[in-house]
Every structure is written in structure tokens, then in C-alpha cells.
Amino acid sequence: MATESGSVPHELDPDAFRELGYRTIDVIADYYDSLDDRPVYVQAAPEDVVAAFDEPLPESGVDPDRILDAIETDVIPYATHNPSPRFFGFVMGGGQPIATLADAVAAAVNMNVGGWHPAPSGTEVERTVVEWLADAIGYPTDAMGFLTSGGTMANVVAVLTAFRDHTNHETRQMGLQGEDRPTYTLYVADHECHSSIYRAADMLNLGRDAVRLVPSNDDFTMNVDALEARLDADEADGDEPFCVVGQAGSINVSAIDPLEDIAAVCEARDVWFHVDGACGAVGAMLPELADRYAGLDRADSVTLDPHKWLNVPYECGAVLVDDQDALAETFAMHAAYLRGSVAETPAEFDYYEFGPQMSRGFRALKVWATFKHLGVDGYRAHLRGGIARAEHLHERVRDHDDFETVQEPNLFIYSFRYAPADVQAAFEAGRGDETHPGEPMDRVHEYVDRLNQALVDEVVDSGLAFLTTTLVHDRRTLRMSICNHRTTDDDIDAVFDALADTGARLDADWRPEASLPL
Incomplete structure (x- = not known):
């Protein structure tokens, strides 16, 4: 309900909104500009992150500038920086800035793209995006x-x-309730x-x-x-x-x-x-x-x-x-x-x-805006870049004595394993015998599994990069998802070198106590 002056209680007037909006854009622009310098993984103890947001339900409102202050001091610093060129965990793209702007507009118009009448343009934008996606991958456009x-x-x-x-x-109508x-x-x-x-x-x-x-x-x-x-x-x-x-x-x-x-x-x-x-x-x-x-x-x-x-x-x-x-x-x-x-x-x-x-949000606007901004040619350049980065990583793995390949590079997800050269030689000697490795070599595999997890944990905790391990043929394996358009060969080299150095140091520290049958 409007007041006598015509304003809506607790709603920002246009001038105040513009001022906050300009500040918000500055925050976002500075964030994008600083990605190379930010630790990819949060450099704070989990309890500190919890404490930063442990507050009671507000009884009264605060100045919006203070809300942006909190975003700058708590939300962004305590984030894992998925847009970073050294974020290789899971399968997460880095986000396009043009899509960030489109998402803000989508939030402002706030259409429910569940039905045509509450979202005429939203529905038609999504129909267009769906057709574009089909066309892009060679699927029937109808x-x-x-x-x-x-x-x-x-x-x-x-x-x-x-x-x-x-x-x-x-x-x-009846679900799976029918008999037989x-x-x-x-x-x-x-x-x-x-x-x-x-x-x-x-x-x-x-x-x-x-x-x-x-x-x-x-x-x-x-x-x-x-x-x-x-x-x-x-x-x-x-x-x-x-x-x-x-x-x-x-x-x-x-x-x-x-x-x-x-x-x-x-x-x-x-x-x-x-x-x-x-x-x-x-x-x-x-x-x-x-x-x-x-x-x-x-x-x-x-x-x-x-x-x-x-x-x-x-x-x-x-x-x-x-x-x-x-x-x-x-x-x-x-x-x-x-x-x-x-x-x-x-x-x-x-x-x-x-x-x-x-109820459906207006997801399509950010896809529509990004396709229009990049075009198919721009996207193809990004896709080729991800494939090239994976192939570069494969070359580094193949050429290093203490890593072993577990796959040929395909698209942008690449898995590989840290295994000291003498361990690889022991594995190789046992191949071809279906009863091998037996209990002694099982201990070696378990050691290498533990080594791979530990070196990833150290690199992630350092803030240099974010990557994960996975299981390939039931063995703990390093995995890097290189789908961020910002990633360069230099980023790949920095992370690979850190993995190699950390693996060598951990192996040197652990090997005397491991009693490996090599």
C-alpha cells in the first residue's frame, strides 16, 4: 500500500536503487577482475564461516548499504570461487558476465514461466532457447x-x-499400484x-x-x-x-x-x-x-x-x-x-x-543473452579451448615419471593418477597375472590411493586450485574438469606442478613407515 506521498513503504526509491545498483556492479566487476588473485577455496575454518552467518532473525530493517557491506566482507570472501580459472571440481562452468546482467533483469521482471499469460516474453525466450540448443547439437529443432x-x-x-x-x-492415474x-x-x-x-x-x-x-x-x-x-x-x-x-x-x-x-x-x-x-x-x-x-x-x-x-x-x-x-x-x-x-x-x-x-523462474534469459553475445562461433572457440587444455594436461601426465594415465583425453574432463615411478614398475610387473597383485600389492594400491587423496586435499586447502578425486576401476584417481572458459595452459601447469611437488614430498615423508613390498 502506498503512503500519502505515493511511495511504497520499505521499497527503495529509484535514485537509491540506482546508487546501490552502481555499487553492486562495481562489486561484481571487481570480483571478476580479481579472480586470478583469489584463493579458489575458502581460507577459513568451517566454524568461522558458520559464525559469520549465525545471527537471529532481524526484527527491524537495516540500511541497504550495510547489506552490501556484509556481502563484500562475508559472502564473497567465504565463497568457493567457481568462476576462477583454477576451479576444476565437479562440472561447473565459470559463468559469463553478460548472463549475470541478464539474470538481474530476469529477477527484476520476476515472471513465472509456468504459463504463457504470466510470462509471454519469458515463454517465447525459452522456446527460442530450446530450439537453439537443439539446433546447436544437431537434434531435431521441432x-x-x-x-x-x-x-x-x-x-x-x-x-x-x-x-x-x-x-x-x-x-x-494408479502409479505402480496395479497388481502383477x-x-x-x-x-x-x-x-x-x-x-x-x-x-x-x-x-x-x-x-x-x-x-x-x-x-x-x-x-x-x-x-x-x-x-x-x-x-x-x-x-x-x-x-x-x-x-x-x-x-x-x-x-x-x-x-x-x-x-x-x-x-x-x-x-x-x-x-x-x-x-x-x-x-x-x-x-x-x-x-x-x-x-x-x-x-x-x-x-x-x-x-x-x-x-x-x-x-x-x-x-x-x-x-x-x-x-x-x-x-x-x-x-x-x-x-x-x-x-x-x-x-x-x-x-x-x-x-x-x-x-x-x-512455478518456474526465468532461466532462459541468461542463456539467450549469452548465445547472442558469443554466437555459435564464440562458443566453439570456448569448447575447443577446454579440449586443448585437457590434451595439454594429458601431455604433462604422460611425460612425468611419477604420474600415470588412466584414459586418453576425450572432451574436457580428465582423470589421471599420481604413482611414483618405482610403484608403477611394480604394478607393471604384476600385470598379466589374474591372481596378482595379491595381498602385498593390494597394500601398495591402498597406499597410492591414500597418497592421491592427500595431495589433492593439500592443494585444495592451499587455495591454489579446487579439484577432486574419483574412482576409476575402483582406484582413487585425480580428476580435473576443465570447462571454465577462463582457464589457460598456465593454470594447468601451475596446478600440475603443485600436484607433482606435493606428491613427491608426501611420498618421501610416508614411504619409510609404509613398508611397501617393492
Whole structure:
């Protein structure tokens, strides 16, 4: 309610808002400008971070300048700096400044992009972005799709759509409550299955046992012959396969499954083919990689995450479905109050009819603005840069006596292992004997696993960089996700050298007590 003067209580007047806005832009610009100099990981004890925000609910308001003060003194310093060129953890893009501005405008207009009428331009921008994403990766541009919070929810949407399509949508009303239902199963490569596939099976109440793992080839890609054998065996046991998940850029080694061959198997068996491309589907934008992505256009659904390799700020995933009717049948709903205030128009298109959310933020504006700012050519340069950085890291690993390769470089995620040269020689001597290494060599593997985790912990705690470990063939392995467009070869070299120096020092300190059988 306005006061007698016409102002709204507690709302900033335009001049005060402008002043705060100019200051905020200065804070953001200074932040971007200082990324090279900031410790990537917070240099404070966890209890100090907790204490900085341990305050009671405010009873009365404070001057907005003090709020910005707190952002500058507490929020930013106590952040992990994902936009840093030396942030290599998880799969997180660094964020484009133009998208930051677009996100601010999206927050200001505050449209709910669940329905067309509360968000006319928001809906149309998202429809355009979905078409652009499909076009960029060579997927049918008449596909239906929308933006999600990330890859997990995108995969949930795709798996649910696959399941409902398989069951002719009869489960919409009664769920899984019917009698004598079979076990519905879905399939993914055994080594590189992303956790979101299990989460999808769990959330849809299919059970995590519904996820069937298919043996991988030596290059971590799905073995298609093994897939067919597993499908035959499960069908013979009375199970009902409904979906095969191929990966376009797996989470540990950026593997791209043989999509063309998987598509052929799925078409022959009338099984839904879903491509989990959250990490790497956008690599299909590169003409030189066309052969590796062959078959992507034959998928029934594809997921990809603009907040990963497209470097759009969080949060932003996407799902594309070739059959719009299948998506509509999965999610369509009717509520009188949604139709009761504004007459329908020919242009009306309500996203709540095609996905799980009624209330949806205006995620598309930051993607739209970034595509317009960079263009496909600009994005291709960024993608090629990430691949080049991974190949440079591979060269450093291959040329250093105390590191071992565990993969050939694929896209931008690269895993490798610190292993002193004499340890590698011991491993090599034991290869070829299926009973080896035996208990003594198991101790060596455990030692190297512990060494890899410790050297990553030290480098991260130092603030130089953020990276993680993972498991490859059940061994603790270093993993670097190089999808930030700001990263240079110099950043790779600085982190690699730190890993090498830390590993050598820890090995020298620990080896005398380890009693390794070398």
C-alpha cells in the first residue's frame, strides 16, 4: 500500500536503487577482475564461516548499504570461487558476465514461466532457447523441451517420460499400484553411470535395482553386444526393459558411448533411447567431432546442462524430447483457476503442461543473452579451448615419471593418477597375472590411493586450485574438469606442478613407515 506521498513503504526509491545498483556492479566487476588473485577455496575454518552467518532473525530493517557491506566482507570472501580459472571440481562452468546482467533483469521482471499469460516474453525466450540448443547439437529443432534446475531433474523428466511412454501412460492415474506388474528396467554403462540415473529410478519409485549396468569397453564406453545380451537375459527373466541411457561425455573421463549403435538396438526393440549429455552433449557443436556424436539425433530424449560447458551461471539444465505428445501425456494437467482469468489465445503455450513445475523462474534469459553475445562461433572457440587444455594436461601426465594415465583425453574432463615411478614398475610387473597383485600389492594400491587423496586435499586447502578425486576401476584417481572458459595452459601447469611437488614430498615423508613390498 502506498503512503500519502505515493511511495511504497520499505521499497527503495529509484535514485537509491540506482546508487546501490552502481555499487553492486562495481562489486561484481571487481570480483571478476580479481579472480586470478583469489584463493579458489575458502581460507577459513568451517566454524568461522558458520559464525559469520549465525545471527537471529532481524526484527527491524537495516540500511541497504550495510547489506552490501556484509556481502563484500562475508559472502564473497567465504565463497568457493567457481568462476576462477583454477576451479576444476565437479562440472561447473565459470559463468559469463553478460548472463549475470541478464539474470538481474530476469529477477527484476520476476515472471513465472509456468504459463504463457504470466510470462509471454519469458515463454517465447525459452522456446527460442530450446530450439537453439537443439539446433546447436544437431537434434531435431521441432523437439519439445524446457530448462530445468540441472542434469538430475532433466534426467528425471526424461526417464519418467520414457517409462510413461512404455506403459502407454496407464501409470499416470494408479502409479505402480496395479497388481502383477513386472520389473521395469533401464540400462547404462557400468563404469560411468551418473548418480542422477539412480536418483531418477529412486524418485520414480522403480527402485535403484531397476538400473542395470552394462559392461564397458576398455575406453569406458558401453559394450553394445553386452547390452543386447543383457536385454535378452532380462526379458527372459520376465523383466520389461523400457529405456537405455547412452552417455555423451561421462562424468569421470568424458566418454561418449557408441550412440549410433545403441540407437539401432533401441529402435529394433522399441525401447526408449535417452542420451545423458549433461556434461558433453554441447560438444556436438564442433564439426570435427561429428563422427563421435553420430546417432545423437536419433535419441528419443537428450539432456544437457548450459551451466556446465556453456558457462551459464547456475542453475540451468535442459531436457529435449523428440516426441512432444509423449512429454505432454506425461505431465499434462488441468486446473480451473489457471484458465479462469485470461481468455485463451492462439499463441498460448503453458510450460506447466509439459513438465513437473508450476512455478518456474526465468532461466532462459541468461542463456539467450549469452548465445547472442558469443554466437555459435564464440562458443566453439570456448569448447575447443577446454579440449586443448585437457590434451595439454594429458601431455604433462604422460611425460612425468611419477604420474600415470588412466584414459586418453576425450572432451574436457580428465582423470589421471599420481604413482611414483618405482610403484608403477611394480604394478607393471604384476600385470598379466589374474591372481596378482595379491595381498602385498593390494597394500601398495591402498597406499597410492591414500597418497592421491592427500595431495589433492593439500592443494585444495592451499587455495591454489579446487579439484577432486574419483574412482576409476575402483582406484582413487585425480580428476580435473576443465570447462571454465577462463582457464589457460598456465593454470594447468601451475596446478600440475603443485600436484607433482606435493606428491613427491608426501611420498618421501610416508614411504619409510609404509613398508611397501617393492
